[in-house]
Amino acid sequence: MNIAQRYKDELAKTPLILGTRGSMLALWQANHIKERLESQGIGVELKSIKTKGDKILDAPLAKIGGKGLFTKELENELLCGNIDFAVHSLKDMPVIIEPQLMLASITKREDPRDCFVSEKYPNIESLPKNAKVGTTSLRRSMQLHKIRSDIDTQSLRGNVQTRLQKLKNGEFDAIILAAAGLKRLGIAHEIPFVIHLETNEMIPAMAQGSLGLECRDPKYSPNFRDQAIYKVLESLHHKESALCCNIERAFIQLLGGGCQSPIGIHVTNLKENQLKIECIVGNLEATKVLTQEQICLKGEVEYVLQNMINSLKNRGVDEILSEINKK
Known part of the structure; x- marks a missing residue:
């Protein structure tokens, strides 16, 4: 009996409990992973968990944000042993993960771009003066102001369907949504105008478009089942997407x-072992905006990243971020 079969035999004893948020998009993502594991003969049951970000809907994300806004409760359930693993939109995962937990797998990336979505207007340029544009993201808001300083960006909370209904009701002239979510839900065709914003127009959030599968770190667990869970989740890992997201x-x-944070960062795989790294950082009014773009070999990434950070610091990025944190 090989090792892989031992792990599968262990997990065949009882279904895995998958923790997920309860929105339609989160459930789509969880069911997508469930189906992939069940195709390997591994039973999976979903457990819906409300996070802080789901419970508090009457305040901008930046006001209630911070580490683990959409992940903390799921991680607590993992640590308590109430679930076996969790599925997150990787862009929502803090870059520092809770001790005793680990990111076991990063899935193949869906379209990482943002979308301009409107009932009346075909693009950003056609919006009326002082148009109301809904977004939960300081990053998107900053980049909208960079394109057009007159745009009135307003906080838009709730799941994708709630946001689209508010747009349909005329509360906003347009909203900005992730292309990945629209594609996964299969609803883009229901909206009059959906325009994909290229990265030279709006740089995405870190890891936008990928899912992160989080589990207990087997290094800290004597439980053979936790080792088996990690190994099976690892089988869903997509190396090329993970390289860019990491x-x-x-x-x-x-x-x-x-x-x-109002930071956009996107890495693209190019041919011949090359990567393109694009970033943007700015204040909310977009009166101070720093951008950079680098093409490098994969083996040069660590050196190039540090050079980019040093350059941004020399150009005043710390002051920009400090200004944001005070608001």
């Missing part, structure tokens, strides 16, 4: 930012 997460950590 570089983006490393950039945020080096810069001292977080999930809610």
Whole structure:
């Protein structure tokens, strides 16, 4: 009997409990992972858990944000043994993970771009003066102001369906959503105008488009079942996507930012062992905006990232982030 079969035999005894948020998109993501594991003969049951980000809907994310806004409760359930693993939108995961837990797998990345979504207007340029644009993200808000300083960005909370309903009700002229979520839910065709924003228009959040599968770290567990869970989740790991996402997460950590910081960072795999790294940092009014773009070999990433951070610091990035944190 090989090792892989031993792990599968262990997990065949009882279904794995998968912790997930309860929104339609989160459940799509959880069921997607459930189906992939069940195709390997491993039973999975879902457990829906409300996070702080799901419970507090009457305040901007930046005001209630911080480490673990959408992940803390799921991690607590993991640590208590109430669930076996959790599925997160990787962009929501803090770059520093709780001790005794680990990111076992990063899935193949869906479209990482943001989308301009509107009932009336075909693009950002066509919006009326002082148009109301809904977004939960300081990063998106900052980049919208960089494109058009007159845009009135307003906090838009709730799941994708709630946000789209508010747009339909005329509360906003447009909203910004992740392309990955629209594609996974299969609802883009229901909206009059959905425009994908290229990275030279709006740089995405770190790891946007990938899912992160989190479990207990088997190094800290004597339980053979935890080793088996890690090994099976590892089978869903997508190396190329993980390379880009991990570089983006490393950039945020080096810069001292977080999930809610006005920082865009995106890494693209190019041919011939090359990567393109794009980043943007700015204040909310976009009166101070720093951008950088580097193309490097994969073996040069650590050196290039540190050079980018040093350059941003020399150009005043610490002052920009400090200003944001005081608001």
